[in-house]
Amino acid sequence: MSDTEKKGWFTRLKDGLKKSTSSVSDGISGLFTTGILSGKRKLDAETLDELEDVLIMADFGVVTAAKVTEELGRTRLDKEVSSEEIRRTLASVVARTLAPVAKPLVIDPANRPHVILVVGVNGSGKTTTIGKLARQFRAQGKSVMLAAGDTFRAAAIEQLAVWGERNNVPVIAKPVGSDAAAVAYEALDAARAANVDVLMIDTAGRLQNKQGLMEELAKVVRVIRKYDPSAPHDTLLVLDATTGQNAVQQVDVFRSVAQVTGLIMTKLDGTARGGVLVACAERFKLPIHAIGVGESIEDLQPFDANEFANTIAGVAS
Secondary structure, eight states: OOHHHHHHHHHHHHHHTHHHHHHHHHHHHHTTTSSTTTTTTBBOHHHHHHHHHHHHHTTOOHHHHHHHHHHHHHHHBTSBOOHHHHHHHHHHHHHHHHGGGBOOOOOOTTSSSEEEEEEOOTTSSHHHHHHHHHHHHHHTTOOEEEEOOOTTOHHHHHHHHHHHHHHTOOEEOOOTTOOHHHHHHHHHHHHHHHTOSEEEEOOOOOOTTOHHHHHHHHHHHHHHHHHOTTOOSEEEEEEEGGGTTHHHHHHHHHHHHHOOOEEEEEOGGGOSOTTHHHHHHHHHOOOEEEEEOSSSGGGEEEOOHHHHHHHHHTOOO
């Protein structure tokens, strides 16, 4: 990414996280305006409890909230503290949490095709994410094939076909109601015959309480592995940031069923609950490959821990 592209992405990231940043900043600033500090601007135990509540309400999760308050308590207890210092401490803790999991999605040229299974609940942005990734892979000179494994909805099949046309890549699809595992097998066969670099397989949006759908997803994985024991090489769970803590539950369920290898979080621009990405990272330690902050192709980019931490905490980089 060029310097101009980086600058453009940082601007989009800042704009996209505006709701989350405002929620955090307003909550922290509120500690200084509601009398909690008794006008002394000193950090006491009561203030730390209130701060912990602010961070939990912003969906950072209990563990991250506790880490922030513990660090402040260790270094600033009974001392004067500013909202800027609190935000910087938050940014530091978040960056340390996210740094180990901020990993790019790497296509191994030894795999032909490199199989990416994309899972997630309805509305999370799976199909759109596949289309955006396909565009990026094509820009890198890779050949791509898509498989319409969401056989429950005609709209999903049609949407993937549109992305295939936009990106000039083939799409393997069957009629609505077809066996999703059969679609995956046919796509694997076609991708290998065409010697393509990347095969991305869409799946139906499987709700955690729909046991039958989860079992079918497990069947798709089994069929892929019968064809190629090393595949899928990546299983990406696409999460919708607007669902808040429900995203944590989704990771838990999909990880057990589909052996998720990495996360992509979308729709961060539509919510004040972006802190949930930190909660997911803290709990599951799964790689976060990319985040989305808008509708355009350029609004899905590789995840950078420091950029995200500073932006959501309202700290200048």
